[in-house]
Amino acid sequence: MDKNITPYKDSSLGKKEQVAKMFDTISGNYDNLNRVISFGIDVKWRKKVLKIVNDNKPETILDIATGTGDLAILMSNTSAKEIIGLDISAGMLEVGIKKVAQKNLSDRIEMILGDSEKIPFDDNHFDAITVAFGVRNFENLEKGLAEILRVLKPNGTFVILETSVPEKTPYKQGYNFYSRNILPIIGKLFSKDNVAYGYLSESAAAFPYGEALNNILRKTGFIDVKAMPQTFGVATIYVASKK
Numbered sequence: 001m002d003k004n005i006t007p008y009k010d011s012s013l014g015k016k017e018q019v020a021k022m023f024d025t026i027s028g029n030y031d032n033l034n035r036v037i038s039f040g041i042d043v044k045w046r047k048k049v050l051k052i053v054n055d056n057k058p059e060t061i062l063d064i065a066t067g068t069g070d071l072a073i074l075m076s077n078t079s080a081k082e083i084i085g086l087d088i089s090a091g092m093l094e095v096g097i098k099k100v101a102q103k104n105l106s107d108r109i110e111m112i113l114g115d116s117e118k119i120p121f122d123d124n125h126f127d128a129i130t131v132a133f134g135v136r137n138f139e140n141l142e143k144g145l146a147e148i149l150r151v152l153k154p155n156g157t158f159v160i161l162e163t164s165v166p167e168k169t170p171y172k173q174g175y176n177f178y179s180r181n182i183l184p185i186i187g188k189l190f191s192k193d194n195v196a197y198g199y200l201s202e203s204a205a206a207f208p209y210g211e212a213l214n215n216i217l218r219k220t221g222f223i224d225v226k227a228m229p230q231t232f233g234v235a236t237i238y239v240a241s242k243k
C-alpha cells in the first residue's frame with residue numbers, strides 16, 4: 001500500500017509511530033465513533049468473522065491490531081484455550097483491557113503490546129488469526145502478512161475484515177460522498193484528533209480490496225484465498241489458509 005498515506009502529513013515520525021500515536025489519542029472515543037461511522041453494521045460483520053473462525057474449532061486464536069478488543073472479546077464465544085489480542089497502541093489496549101476485565105474475561109483473553117511485523121510467537125502457533133480494520137494501517141502490509149503466515153498453523157484459518165469500496169452505482173457514488181464529506185465531519189465532532197478521520201477515509205479509498213488483496217495474500221503464500229463483500233461492498237471479509 002501507499003506508505004505516503006499517513007495520519008500526520010508534517011510529521012517526521014514513520015507511519016507505524018504515527019498510527020500508534022493517532023490511535024492512542026482517539027482510544028477513549030474509538031468504540032462510539034466506530035458504531036456511529038458504520039451505523040452499527042460492524043457488529044454484524046464481526047459476528048460473521050466469529051462464525052468462520054468457530055467452524056474450525058480453534059484452540060489458539062490471535063487477534064492482531066485488536067485495538068479496544070471487540071473481536072478478541074467475541075472470540076471468547078469459541079472454546080479456544082488461548083485467546084490473544086495484540087496491538088501497537090498502548091492507549092487502545094488500555095481501553096480493551098478494561099473491557100475484558102468488566103466482562104470477567106481476563107482469565108481467557110490476554111491483551112499484549114506488539115507489532116504485526118514482529119509477532120512475538122513461534123512458527124505455526126495459532127489455529128486462527130483475525131485482523132479487523134487493521135491491515136490498512138500496517139506500515140508494511142507484505143511484512144505483516146508474512147509474519148501472520150509464519151505464526152499460523154498449517155490448515156489454520158486467517159480472516160481479515162477490512163473496509164472496501166463499493167463498485168456498483170449508486171452505492172459507489174453514495175460511498176464516495178459519505179467518506180469524503182460526512183466521515184471527516186463526524187470524526188472532527190467526536191474526536192480530539194482532527195486529522196484522524198481524514199486519514200481513515202483517505203487510507204480506506206487507497207487500500208487494495210477484493211481481487212487485489214486476494215492476490216497480495218496469494219503472493220505472500222496463503223492458500224484457499226476468498227473475498228466476501230459485505231453490505232454493498234463497503235467492507236469485505238477475506239478468508240485464507242496455510243499449506
Ligand SMILES: C[S@@+](CC[C@H](N)C(=O)[O-])C[C@H]1O[C@@H](n2cnc3c(N)ncnc32)[C@H](O)[C@@H]1O
Pocket residue numbers: 016019020023034064065066067068069070071086087088089092114115116117131132133134137138139144
Ligand atoms: C481501526 S483500529 C481496529 C481495532 C479493532 N481491530 C477493531 O476492529 O475495532 C486499527 C488498530 O490497528 C493497530 N495497528 C496498526 N498497525 C499495527 C501493527 N503494525 N501492529 C499491531 N497493531 C497495529 C492500531 O493501533 C489500531 O488499534
